[in-house]
Amino acid sequence: xxxxxxxxxxxxxxEGENATMNCSYKTSINNLQWYRQNSGRGLVxxxxxxSNEREKHSGRLRVTLDTSKKSSSLLITASRAADTAxxxxxTQRASGSRLTFGxxxxxxxxx
Amino acid sequence: DAGVIQSPRHEVTEMGQEVTLRCKPxxxxxxxxxxxxxxxxxxxxxxxxxxxxxxxxxxxxxDRFSAKMPNASFSTLKIQPSEPRDSAVYFCASSFxxxxxxxxxxxxxxxxxxxx
Numbered sequence: 219x220x221x222x223x224x225x226x227x228x229x230x231x232x233e234g235e236n237a238t239m240n241c242s243y244k245t246s247i248n249n250l251q252w253y254r255q256n257s258g259r260g261l262v263x264x265x266x267x268x269s270n271e272r273e274k275h276s277g278r279l280r281v282t283l284d285t286s287k288k289s290s291s292l293l294i295t296a297s298r299a300a301d302t303a304x305x306x307x308x309t310q311r312a313s314g315s316r317l318t319f320g321x322x323x324x325x326x327x328x329x
Numbered sequence: 330d331a332g333v334i335q336s337p338r339h340e341v342t343e344m345g346q347e348v349t350l351r352c353k354p355x356x357x358x359x360x361x362x363x364x365x366x367x368x369x370x371x372x373x374x375x376x377x378x379x380x381x382x383x384x385x386x387x388x389x390x391x392d393r394f395s396a397k398m399p400n401a402s403f404s405t406l407k408i409q410p411s412e413p414r415d416s417a418v419y420f421c422a423s424s425f426x427x428x429x430x431x432x433x434x435x436x437x438x439x440x441x442x443x444x445x
């Protein structure tokens with residue numbers, strides 16, 4: 219089974235609203251990463267948060283990590299139609315080891 | 330840099346035929362990953378290499394699948410013989426471990442394989 223599980227599976231919002239996606243995982247991790255995939259394209263890395271970090275920002279992105287609950291959230295503020303994509307979390311258990319991806323959240327931002 | 334390059338972008342073949350997918354990682358990256366993505370199973374890691382050596386091939390579905398990395402700038406994923414259930418998008422990704430070995434992966438555009 220997938221290490222990461224995203225919630226919700228699909229999210230539809232209006233442009234300008236905030237979008238929050240959640241990820242839960244089962245084992246201890248070294249870091250957690252979020253990726254975006256536009257339709258028909260490869261995945262693009264968005265942000266990485268280390269296991270000893272609790273919150274990280276990058277532009278309109280805010281990621282939190284709660285290792286006690288084994289969960290993370292990705293917040294996209296002031297969403298745009300161009301943010302429409304699938305978003306995946308991925309965990310890495312040890313440095314240099316494989317990434318394990320969740321099933322993704324499909325975000326639709328309506329203009 | 331051109332990013333991770335995959336070829337072909339689309340492949341349509343008939344059941345039983347051999348299929349070879351190709352990947353050129355980003356120059357200087359020493360880890361390479363092959364993934365398969367389907368609606369039913371999501372994104373699955375098939376195999377990955379560090380410094381051209383296969384490290385984990387536990388995701389390779391069966392003996393029909395094989396992967397090689399003869400040098401740092403080229404890898405192949407071969408399916409022989411192909412079956413309709415192999416139809417999927419196959420991604421190649423590469424990464425370079427930084428100082429703290431927190432690795433982001435750079436994905437290619439994928440190869441969409443259809444086996445009739």
